[in-house]
Amino acid sequence: MSIPEPIRGIWQKYRSFPRSSxxxxxAAVIGLIVILxxxxxxxxxxxxxxxxxxxxALVVQRFVAWPMEPMLLRRTSPEVAYHLVIQLMEGIxxxxxxxxxxxxxxxxxxxxxRRVVVNESVEWGSRLGGMFEGLSQRVDGPVGxxxxxxxxxxxxxxxxxxxxxxxxxxxxxxxxxxxxADVEVTSRLTVxxxxxxxxxxxxxxxxxxxxxxxxERIAGLAGMDPTDDRRQAA
Numbered sequence: 001m002s003i004p005e006p007i008r009g010i011w012q013k014y015r016s017f018p019r020s021s022x023x024x025x026x027a028a029v030i031g032l033i034v035i036l037x038x039x040x041x042x043x044x045x046x047x048x049x050x051x052x053x054x055x056x057a058l059v060v061q062r063f064v065a066w067p068m069e070p071m072l073l074r075r076t077s078p079e080v081a082y083h084l085v086i087q088l089m090e091g092i093x094x095x096x097x098x099x100x101x102x103x104x105x106x107x108x109x110x111x112x113x114r115r116v117v118v119n120e121s122v123e124w125g126s127r128l129g130g131m132f133e134g135l136s137q138r139v140d141g142p143v144g145x146x147x148x149x150x151x152x153x154x155x156x157x158x159x160x161x162x163x164x165x166x167x168x169x170x171x172x173x174x175x176x177x178x179x180x181a182d183v184e185v186t187s188r189l190t191v192x193x194x195x196x197x198x199x200x201x202x203x204x205x206x207x208x209x210x211x212x213x214x215x216e217r218i219a220g221l222a223g224m225d226p227t228d229d230r231r232q233a234a
Contacts, residue, residue: 058168061199065174065192068202071209073187078177081187082113085175088208089118092201100166102197104173114178120171120197171195173205 014022037046073081086106093103100122110117176190189209193199 062168062170062195065194066199068191068193068206071189071191071206072180072211073189073209075184076187077185078114078179078187081177081189082116084209085116085177085189088205089116089173089175092118092204099197100170104171104197114176116175116177118173118175120195122166122170169195169197171198173198173201 014025017025073084076084089104089106101120103121104118105121107117107119172194174192174194176192178188178190180186180188191202191205193202
């Protein structure tokens, strides 16, 4: 099904703006939609299903592994490919989302010569617990005690939510290394990701191990569609 030309034009115009401007536009549009839904009374009826859908999506993205297209490392033995993967994974981080941490470490207990398992580093517990403890040590007088009594359920709920979210949102990357039956030595990398930070690192892994993409001019001379993102050098 083709996209109507007016919608395509609006989308291309939107993509031409800087990233900061696109974020402001998206936030304004989402805010306007929320206001309209609240004014018409629709928001009250859909909040519950939206929350359940969001929780279901979090569970799915955490426990279901999403595979990437296999990547080939030509003239590279599985042993060398293993060390290349380790070098990339030991210092990798998402650089943006950052929750629970965005930094990963190699799980030696689950890794082998043909499989590298990388888990997101998680600092268990909650910063809110330390914040509440600090407040309780500095608050004095009946007004302060009343504030602590009122604030305790809020801090407790936020504490539990943060700890649970760290468990649900913790990411994992699994890379399986195998050899192919080609004439030259070739290693095949099969990557699976779980969790938001791991999903955000998929482009980084693809740039590191995937076949390089030909420039538009060279792709055109080779008879390939310059707009096709799948143009890759053999």
